Amino acid sequence: MDRSTLNRPSRREVLALGAGAALGIAGLGVLGAGRALAGAIENATITAVGDMVSGAKYKKDGPYRVGFSNGFSGNTWRTMCVTAVKNEAAKHPDLAEFTIVDGQGDITKQVNDIETLISQQVDAILCIPNSGTAVAPALKEATKEGIVTVPFNLPVEGEDWVTYCGTDPSNKGRALGDWLAKALDGKGRIVALGGIPGNSYTAAAWAGAQEAFKGTGIEVLAFKDAYWEEDRAKVVMADLIAAYPQIDGVWCDGGQVGAGAMKALLAANRPLVPVTGDDYNGLLKLYLAEKDKQPKFDIGLMSEPTWESVIALRAALDLLRGKDVPRQQIIQPQLITKDNVAQYVKPDLPDGVFVDTDLSDEELKTIFG
Structure with missing residues (x-):
């Protein structure tokens, strides 16, 4: 489940x-x-x-x-x-x-x-x-x-x-876009995954990201709603993988979506790529588990x-x-990258935890069972 x-x-x-x-x-x-x-x-x-x-x-x-x-x-x-x-x-x-x-x-x-x-x-x-x-x-x-x-x-x-x-979603989206463009040395083909259809957060964040991509060599292949759910993101990303033989990066406004996208790449035997998102513990754990095997895998995350x-x-x-x-x-x-991810990840707690929280680990264990 x-x-x-x-x-x-x-x-x-x-x-x-x-x-x-x-x-x-x-x-x-x-x-x-x-x-x-x-x-x-x-x-x-x-x-x-x-x-x-x-x-x-x-x-x-x-x-x-x-x-x-x-x-x-x-x-x-x-x-x-x-x-x-x-x-x-x-x-x-x-x-x-x-x-x-x-x-x-x-x-x-x-x-x-x-x-x-x-x-x-x-x-x-x-x-x-x-x-x-x-x-x-x-x-x-x-x-x-x-x-x-x-x-x-x-x-x-x-x-x-x-x-x-x-938070300011427009500024966050722009910052994540800047990070992704730099991670790809200013050029590459990307896909973008958002939250529930029509929500104002994703709209503002994606508009900010598009501003960041102007004047770069970043080509946006597609934007899709992924409902801020990992399982939905895996399905959406699987369709994108089938449609596009080259995906160099993934822009996401949510960590669940980023984790789902990366797991879809793994399932398709495609290399992991730079991805953005937030402080979803599952994405932090996935990065630490795969980074040594995936030389192109990188994370640029901003907490919500x-x-x-x-x-x-x-x-x-x-x-x-x-x-x-x-x-x-x-x-x-909070900005979370490969340089400080170990300070934020909660390896003993479920993937669904968001680490920028005022809830104690004991409370989180009670919530998630």
């Missing part, structure tokens, strides 16, 4: 929360590569972008009710993201109810989920959109109703939301923290308590 699909959260979860100690976002700094990901949140670099959002506008007395519209739960990044935010929610005594709804990858369902949360008069809505365009009107409606709207991880079209947090959900919830609660927060909090991803 593909562990990237284990432990999916239920379609709808409502957590009744008890007492606990609230945590802030203090002590942010630069994470040294030698320390790997110990204290991931506390040591992260998070940049405030735009004007501060006034907490006075949203301040109200608790206890609070917060909803989280998760666009889909089809991989272990989402599982870890949901686990992290549940852990955080339990630490806030003034958070009485935390509702999680799963859009199941369906754009219409997610919009309906958000409208349901609005009708329930929650105080804040967190959201990872399936489509940053499709959810924009619903988030606009919620914002007009005075609800604190916090999209995170995937960008949302327009400006009708309260505060955002996440599973604790973005924690920052999103803290931002929502800060505003409800009357504290100002940045309009955007942009998280600096």
